[in-house]
Amino acid sequence: MTVVPVFAEPEELYDLVLDKTKQPGKDYAIVDVRDSDYIGGHIPGSINVPASQMYDKANDLIRDFSHVPKVYFHCALSQVRGPKSARIYSETMNNLGIESDQKVKILRNGFEGWHAKYRKEEGLIEDYDKSVWEYAIIEE
Template structure:
């Protein structure tokens, strides 16, 4: 049975992203539930599923990531959208009917990246390979605050 979502420190995911032997969507998955705030940068390998579409797409996500050992969720700060989306995902995956229909047998960890993408950006914006499609201009406000 899937666990309930728990928080993970960004360093845990950073190590996976930088590990050349690990492959997104096989060894781990990242679901970025930001809406328009996805534009301007994201964690490499992240799939954007806006939180307001989670109920419509959760079945597809559970199916797509059925055999992935760990799934990370985040939004901008991982205070509302990320945790709520992770909960919806877990409830759907843990549903006995879903498990039976998809023949889910493996356990899966579901985690929420602490401090979301804003925390990730603050920590890793200067590190090579940790932010994809980065548009510095969009993040100038955040850089000025730090």
């Protein structure tokens, strides 16, 4: 089965992150592809693989996560780096001939959308540094 990335709404990932019966790396994986903009906070259970390293790291990610049912990619806004990284991962999987029912997803609106929506909720942002977000335009 060909693996094709699709967008996922934040609520889908929210439910997984808060579900204590689900484990990152086993039931789902979150790949945060931000570079220096990774500082300031991230989604619990996510791993950071900068988009600039995706071609070099795709095989490692596939080795580590091809058994995981859902893999979510995101960057700051999930407009360029997140979708491109999800595509590289999917294409590498397909090129390797790996048969999988895995769902490769892109978090709609990326971490900035996640932050705007869930920054006030307990347990939804790890390593949060409010000073990084002081000047961010956030809709209330």
